[in-house]
Amino acid sequence: MQSFYSEQQKILQQTAREFSIAELAPKAHEIDEKELFPIDQFKGLANLGLTGLTLDSEFGGSGGEYVDMMVVIEEIASVCGSTSTILITHVSLGSQTISRFGNFDQKTKWLPLLSTGKKIAAFSLSEPQNGSDALGLNTKISKHDTNSYLLNGSKIFTTNGEVADVFVVFCTSDKEAGYKGISALIVDKNTKGLSVIPQHGKLGMRGSSTAEIIFDNCIIPVENRIKDEGDGYSIALQILDSSRIMIAAQCVGLAQGAMNAALDYSKQRRTFNKPISQHQSISFMLADMATELDAARLMTWRAAKRHDEGLTYSKEAAMAKLFSSEVCGRVVDKALQIHGGTGYFKPSIVERMYRDQRVTEIYEGTSEIQRLVISRAILK
The missing domain is CATH 1.10.540.10 (Acyl-CoA dehydrogenase/oxidase, N-terminal domain)
Known part of the structure; x- marks a missing residue:
């Protein structure tokens, strides 16, 4: 590679x-x-x-x-x-x-x-009720005066939320207008009326801070609006398209880390007078892990390369994110199986990666949303 x-x-x-x-x-x-x-x-x-x-x-x-x-x-x-x-x-x-x-x-x-x-920086899109329905925003802006907006509502699952200095916030000025009513704002953490409620207790990725963000009559200068009113939905979709490539890369990395741990352990752990890597059941498992991991990396590279060359990449990014996240799940599962009971206990790296992986099939578009993006692209 x-x-x-x-x-x-x-x-x-x-x-x-x-x-x-x-x-x-x-x-x-x-x-x-x-x-x-x-x-x-x-x-x-x-x-x-x-x-x-x-x-x-x-x-x-x-x-x-x-x-x-x-x-x-x-x-x-x-x-x-x-x-x-x-x-x-x-x-x-x-x-x-x-x-x-x-x-x-x-x-x-x-x-x-x-x-x-x-x-x-943080990116505030998800809300308590909308999930994958990005159109279902309830966080609202209204005109405060000619130079500012009033921002009201809340966001959840905001990564970096507890420590962020700058939030990119998606909100609606007209819910009846659907995607045409969505706008994007840059919001400073020191804005009056903004409060942060940390969300602890995650299964994995526990070192990345996650928070609920409350906006209570926050006055936001019009100059902080990104592009025009109504452009927010298009901005969010384009950013998510490109960022999915990085989630795919993250999945490749997690899988590679688990693979490395499994390889090292299988060469050291001995049963029946030989390293377990020499048992066919283990060696075939490692072969499957290596093959899927290589395919995931190639798909991620293709999506990134298409982005860099100015080609369309939405379908390829969704494919890379979908495949890499699910491959990562299979690889870390096999890595833990190879470790046996040792891998089931902390501070085993595969125990942590087993938990970390799970969210990659959920955030920045669930696997189901990726399949939706892909199917729409191929059925045009």
């Missing part, structure tokens, strides 16, 4: 791998166990320029392609799923929305701080 990467991407891969082993691996269990946001590790990613990867270099971003980001996310996720989720949300959701759709003034104000990791 590395032959598909440029020399620069191979260097980036090695840099991310070394950082992950040195800075993430020693803390990954504690981050998960105590639900700790890895702020020092986030700062380390910022120091490497990774919090600005793919963002507009004219406004302080590191530039780079989606294949570059794919390489980085895979390496980070192979060691710590929580940290990869934090980085994906900060870059590919929150910051990327401003980078791709913001105007000059918005980019000038926010991107230098986001790209350098001095501020953390």
Whole structure:
């Protein structure tokens, strides 16, 4: 697979791998166990320029392609799923929305701080009642005066929500207008009337902070609206399309981490006077894991490459996210099976990855939504 990467991407891969082993691996269990946001590790990613990867270099971003980001996310996720989720949300959701759709003034104000990791971004779309129905928004904006809106409502499952400085918030000005009534706003965490309620107790990805965000008569300047009123739905769909490539990369990374652990354990663990890797039942399991993992990586690379070359990629991104998330589930399941009872207990890395994987079939579009996107594309 590395032959598909440029020399620069191979260097980036090695840099991310070394950082992950040195800075993430020693803390990954504690981050998960105590639900700790890895702020020092986030700062380390910022120091490497990774919090600005793919963002507009004219406004302080590191530039780079989606294949570059794919390489980085895979390496980070192979060691710590929580940290990869934090980085994906900060870059590919929150910051990327401003980078791709913001105007000059918005980019000038926010991107230098986001790209350098001095501020953390979040993406607020999900609400208590809407789930996969992105049109079912109840968070509303109304005109306060000619220069500002009143924002009221709530969001749930906002990744980075507890620590974010900047929220990209999707809301409706006219529920009867459907998608034409949805707009996107940039909201500062210090806005009066904004409150954050942490949501603890997740099964996996426990180090990535998740929160409910309440907006109570928040006054938001019109200048914080991204593009025009009614453009929010299109913005959300385009951002989710591209960010799904990064979730696919995360799944490849999680699966690779579990695969690595299974390979190492199978060579060390002995039964019937030989390593269990020499038992056909185990070796065939590893062969299936390696084959599916390679296919998932290739599908993710194809989606990222199509994005970078300016080709359509919505179907390919959905395919990569669907396949990679479900492959990851099968790989981590087999990895835990190979570990046996040892893998069932903490602090086994496969125990953590088994829990971390599950949400990848839910967030940024459930597997069912991916099948909907794919089926619509092929039935046109």
